[in-house]
Amino acid sequence: MSVAKVGAVVLDCPDPRALAGFYAGLTGGTVEGEGDWVDLRIPGGPTLAFQAAPGYxxxxxxxxxxxxxxxxxxxxxxxxxxxxxxxxxxxxxxxxxxxxxxxxxxxxxxxxxxxxxxx
Missing domain, CATH: 3.10.180.10 (2,3-Dihydroxybiphenyl 1,2-Dioxygenase, domain 1)
Structure with a gap:
């Protein structure tokens, strides 16, 4: 029995949309969202999320x-x-x-x- 499941792997970065686009190009995923938090939905895989980090x-x-x-x-x-x-x-x-x-x-x-x- 598990207490939790992985919802997303989150990467801090200076530009969430740009980095999500990079990984979408590698994995074939779909970029969703704008601003300080962007998700990458990967078919058959985990969600990668990208979070703006000031001073990254x-x-x-x-x-x-x-x-x-x-x-x-x-x-x-x-x-x-x-x-x-x-x-x-x-x-x-x-x-x-x-x-x-x-x-x-x-x-x-x-x-x-x-x-x-x-x-």
Missing amino acids: VPPRWPAADHSQQFHLDLTVDDLDAAEKEALALGARPLDADDRARTFRVYADPAGHPFCLCAC
Whole structure:
């Protein structure tokens, strides 16, 4: 028996609509809302929510003194194709040294780390 269920994963950021649009481009989700809180409804997946955070400072990866707090793992069928799309949408590579791994690490436009992971 559970006490609660996950309603949404919320990311602080300077521009909720823009960051929701970035993740909509990666996941195919639908952006809903305006202003300081925007939801991204992902078919068959969890809701991602984006909240305006005045004075937002992005995490640094990896850096213990500017902890990332969390990151998203996004599963993909083709790492190279997904990487191309992510970069075109505004992602920035954080760890591109080991191309043989089954995952690659990026920052979204607001600086949150996320991984593209091969299925």
